[in-house]
Amino acid sequence: RHYSIAVIPGDGIGPEVINESLKVLKTLEELHGGIRFSYEYFDWNCQYYLQNGRMMPKDGLEQLKNHDVILFGAVGDPSVPDHISVWELILPIRKGFQQYVNLRPIRLLRGIDSPLRYKDHDDLDFIVVRENTEGEYSDMGGRLHAGTPFEMAIQNNVITRQGSERILQYAYSLAERRKKKHLTVATKSNAINHTMTFWDEVVNEVRKDYPHIQTQLYHIDALAAYFVMKPESLDVVLGSNLFGDILTDLGAAIVGGLGLAPSGNINPEKQFPSMFEAIHGSAPDIAGKGIANPIAQIWSVSLMMDHLDLPELGKLVLDSIEDVLVEGIVRTPDLGGSCTTKEMGDAIVAQMKKS
């Protein structure tokens, strides 16, 4: 089978970690006779913006549409305001391709210690489902009385029934396939009384269709504390766009840092391409030094394989990452080592070939 992959390396460490992902993809092709990957590269990033006045061409989504999947590095550079680079590149792709599921496993890999004193590998293995198309990430709003002392800005947070139902159904179907059969839903309906009470209502309706799944609603503040105090009781966690964003960086921290946190932006109906990227950003402070940890990005390739219904390849990638970490010799600086991005990628590729 043939799969066409759109590659957007982006800014900062994006291209560096993408390089290692491409090596991994090449190795998968070598090891598995039956599949072929082809690549199309897109140089859309802040550099592109400075030259063209936009982050991607007008027909950018058109150009991406016929690929099976998108491999995305990272976006953001000090030369372009963050809200421009984000709202003109990553968010239009997520929203335009109805990648309404942002899937983010929080799992302590073998070979890694958690910064949480009393938590071990068995305690840290859950998955966050983040709503990825609406909620707090809405461009609706504006400013009044600019330049005066009474200047103000308003931003609309928008929750729809359809948007909530589909992400809930996805989260439940995921919970059904797991052992604990447990769904924890983030809310803040005590304070955010219009959108979040509506969200709770939809949760309480949809949960009736899944009586065999234990559902719990937690206010986001309490849930953040929970991630530190009792992560072992979590299984599937569902959050709005913003809450999911916050919880997954926090989740990354409790399993060893942003260098180890992958994500898939998924359109479950496969009507549009899904996109795979590390949770971390472009990290301008370490860009160009060749020391970024490529594991988050390589793990995202593993999620991509799962999405393409090649779970044995997804497993091979993740197992190889873990084997290298258990050996403990090749580690990037964020993990206390001194090896380079390339050495880390090479070690994972070598392990894949050994397995």
Added chain:
Amino acid sequence: RHYSIAVIPGDGIGPEVINESLKVLKTLEELHGGIRFSYEYFDWNCQYYLQNGRMMPKDGLEQLKNHDVILFGAVGDPSVPDHISVWELILPIRKGFQQYVNLRPIRLLRGIDSPLRYKDHDDLDFIVVRENTEGEYSDMGGRLHAGTPFEMAIQNNVITRQGSERILQYAYSLAERRKKKHLTVATKSNAINHTMTFWDEVVNEVRKDYPHIQTQLYHIDALAAYFVMKPESLDVVLGSNLFGDILTDLGAAIVGGLGLAPSGNINPEKQFPSMFEAIHGSAPDIAGKGIANPIAQIWSVSLMMDHLDLPELGKLVLDSIEDVLVEGIVRTPDLGGSCTTKEMGDAIVAQMKKS
């Protein structure tokens, strides 16, 4: 001097922990000849709501207004929707009395271990300033197409220049009085592009008046991870209403839990009474059992003393809490012990008298 205190015990464990705070206040009066506290009690809670159809009387704020300070327990009971109890009691007080600063120290007390493996007492000592009157906690918004498949809800997040400037100025003046002289500001201007870019602009204007304070803007997702990975570099942290809420529950978790987290809702101009409460809620699951940890509430009394310009009394309370924790004999279940709320309060009072 005489101070009049409005006491609102509220729901659940609120009255239980308030009881212990009142013992502490009585002890302060005994030990310090020059001061006198008088109390007025208000039975505003969910019970009151069920009888009267509202959480407090129409002239509730009027009744509170002439007190020097308010001692608040907790609000919330399963018999009343949370958004009602919150929007009719705690939020009108915070907003109506322009308690625009919600001050929340995050400090690992002596005698307590952090759940963070590598962090010790020196690493965990910072303070969160939370904007307490606007932002995401705005009642503006509503619902459309109710009952249809395309039902939706909108909530307005509102940031004003005046609201932002005053909280920034407070945060900076606090940073000036601390050793590290460092301010970390939470934002999310890459995604929340109307309100948060405006917030960043105001930050970048106000910081010019404080060149001797090191200012850093962090996206809320990254900052949440920071709380786990590098809390030792934090000094004063400023967040919007919601971001401050999330960060302080998380902050409580890294210093031993919600049973140890105090707060002050402060009107710095002292035009209106300020309010002191534990960060934790009414905890219906343990209410009535007499096992709630009263330390968060008693520490809030210490913050109240600071606010009343009685810092030596504030210090006495906090030191006594720490002395009891170091002794390690009297501990409530959340701290791994088996003593009662009352025993914990008594031990702190006894320690105050010894000191």
